[in-house]
Amino acid sequence: MERDGANRSLWQSVEMPAFFADSTSKHYDVIIAGAGITGVTAGYLLQKAGKKCLIIEAENFGFGTTGGTTAHINTFYDAHYDKVIKDFGEENAKLLAQTGPEVIRQIRTIIEENSIDCGFADRTSYVFSLDQKQTDELEDLFEATKKVGLPAQEVTETPFPIPFEKAIKIEGQAEFHPTKYICAVGEAFLALGGTIMENEMVTAVTESGNSAKVITDKNEYNTGDFIWGTHVIPNINRMNFLAAPYRSYAIAFTLKSGEYPEALGEDLSSPYHYYRSQEADGKKYVIAGGEDHKTGHEEDAEKHFDALETYVGQYFDVDEVTHRWSSQFYTPADGLPFIGKAPVEHHVFWATGYDGNGMTFGTLAAMIISDIILEKGSKYEELFSPARFNVKAGLVDTVKESADAVFHLIKDKFTARKIDSLDEIPLGSGDTVSLDGKTMSVYRDELGTVHAVESACTHMGCNVAWNNTEKSWDCPCHGARYDIRGVVLNGPTTKNLKKIDL
Template identity: 50%
Template sequence: MNRDGVRKSIWQEEIKPFPAAINFETEYDVAIIGGGITGVSTAYQLQKSGKKCILIEAANIGFGTTGGTTAHINNFLDTTYSEATSKFGLEDAVLLYQSTVDAIGVIEKNISDNQIDCDFEKKTAQLFALDDKQSKQLDDILEGAEKVGCQMNLINNISFPIPFVRAVEIPGQAQFHPIKYIDALCRSFLNFGGTIVDNCFCKNHSEEEEWIVVKTSKGTIRARNLIYATHIPPGVNMLHFTNAPYRSYAMAFTLKNQNYPKELGYDLMDPYHYYRVHEINGEKLLIAGGEDHKTGHSEDTGVCFTNLENYVRQYFDVDVVKYSWSSQYYEPVDGFPYIGKMPGTSNVYTATGFRGNGMIFGTISSKIISELILTGNSPYKKLFSLSRVTPIACFTEFVRETATVVTDFIKDKLFVEKVSSLAEINEGEGKVVAYEGESYAIYKEKGGRVHVLKSTCPHAKCEVRWNSAEISWDCPCHGSRFSVNGEVLTAPSVTDLARIREKDL
């Protein structure tokens, strides 16, 4: 199984490819684009409910962030219940909490209905403040959780060897192996008569009377409903202004002293660190994550791993680093995900803006979108609606902040260098360079082979940045990512970076 980055995540090794359809029909009730937790869970749900579904994946199942997640399953969220209450009111905050409880129920039911062996375990989480400022934050989190009915208890000790000033425990959390889980759901989807087509890129769609015509790299199909489960939908639309792409970093370590914490753990730093343990091939590993930043806004992404490793080594008796990888998530402007029908369309749906809670929101998306397609309604339709009115102050701040950072970076020309010859680029290095009035994204492989691309992202014409950690070109505006050959790795772009022949330079 491959992933949208060169580093191997902890989940990748175990899963073998399974046969996908080579020939497929041309008419379906529902076409689902994207084989991550959102697409797979939704395809399974709809096929089981009697709809004829096709699941289309650009690469392989688990290629996107679901293959690079850390798979904590939480009913407390990156958007705290206090924030939810102050922005949307208590009633909506309670509904938000209810959606998380529902999502965990859906995962448990999927596992028991299909006898899935995916290392699912119920867990308690510990949330700890490292200083007085974080302690006030924790009080606020506690107060908000109490109001919506999410149980949190103050505790005196934590199972992490990290000095803290205040901590709570939250029962009823869980963890699993995300790829084992979606792989098993895919197999059940196939058993129910569903169709999976992998290595198939969805280029665009058009709405024609009762049908949606979907153009893919393997041909055209027609569907009554279309779901973009692509983590962020393609095309340029409002969702690209209301969701910002972020990278997060994760590492898995063995410990010399075998003191692996039993609980899930989180501090309250900004960005916060997250911890849990998973056994891979009989070996326990501590997974730690953090060092988040806006996509394309770190000069040297490799340093994020060094920072994370140094931080973990301060507190844990680390033996060996077994895995290190990074992946992408989306921050929504008002803290709530967007799940439902795309405005201005009749039957096109999507789900995005999950922050670091995509196991929950990807799963609840499968319930919401299925209900919308099957009955036209869902208890969460309004809460996560794509056309909800975003609080104005928050929206302006979000757009201003994103625009400022992008403009500053472009103004500083931090990433654009002038070169007079390709010899100025070292082997193993990627650079955006200005050359005779044009700008190019150039990567020189070890051994000297050079890959030259136009550095302008086809999606919204921003300039891409080099990601040394995952050997990719990342767009700082909306998070499209490209391989060194220019191929799209991550939505929303549906067009590759233009390739330039070396001799044209």
């Protein structure tokens, strides 16, 4: 399984089913772009309900963040319930609290319906504070979590070997192997008569009347409804300003003791660290994650793995760190994901801004959108509407994110490092440089071969920055990413960077 980065995640060893594509039909009831947890779940639910569906994936199943996640399935989120109560009101916070348990029931149902072997397990989550500031935060989170009706309890011990000031446990969480899950759901979708096209990118969708025209780099289709299950909504749209891209880092390691905590855990550092165990390929691991930062804003991404390793090494009896990987998520301006009808459109749906909770919110998006398409309505439609603009919760952050993008758009144009020779770029590294008056993004591989591409991101023109761990060009403005040949890895762009022939 390929992924949108050079590091291999724990999930990539999964055996990919051969997805047979029936490319003859150009008319569908529903077309879904993206084969991560959102797209695959939506396809399954809609096909099962009798719709004729097509999933179009730019690369392969699990290529996006679902192949680089850590797969905690939570009922409490990065937007803590105390903040949600403050920004959206108590009734909405209670509504939000219903989503997690519903999602876990849905995932369990899909697993049972299709006898999926993906290590799904019920888990208790432990949230702990490491200092007084975090303890104050934890107390607010604890009270609010109980208020919205979730089973939170204070505890004096956790299954993790990390000293804490205060800890709570929240029952009713879960975990699974995410790529085993989506591949099996994809097979079930095919068995129900669904169609899958891999290695095909949707580049544009136009709605007219009761249908939409879907244009890809290979075909043109017609559909009754269309879902962007692509994690980030491609091209230029309001989500560029309302959902900001972040990189997050994960490692998997074995323990000398051989005793693996059977729970989920997280502290309240900023950014927070999170932990759980996982069996993969017949071996047990602990997965730890954290060290998030804005995409394209870090000169030395590699150092975040070292920091994570050093941090866990203080507490766990680490035997061997076997995997290191990073991936991308999108933080919504007001804390809640954007799920539902695209603003002003009736047959085009968006699902984005999940923060670090996309196992739950991706499944939830599939449930909400399929309920709307199937004309059942959804009690969550208004709360998550992509057309909302919660001035109270999101305005300051939105202004900051937009200002940040404009700052990069202008500043990076004038600050590319001037070089006289390509030899100034060390082997195995990349940089956006100015050579003979031309700005370009150049990677010199370990053998000295030069790969040069245009620096201006094809989304909105900001200069891309080198990501030294995933060996990619990352845009600091809206998170578009490209491989060393300039081929798109992540939206919102759908166009490659032009290669420069040196």
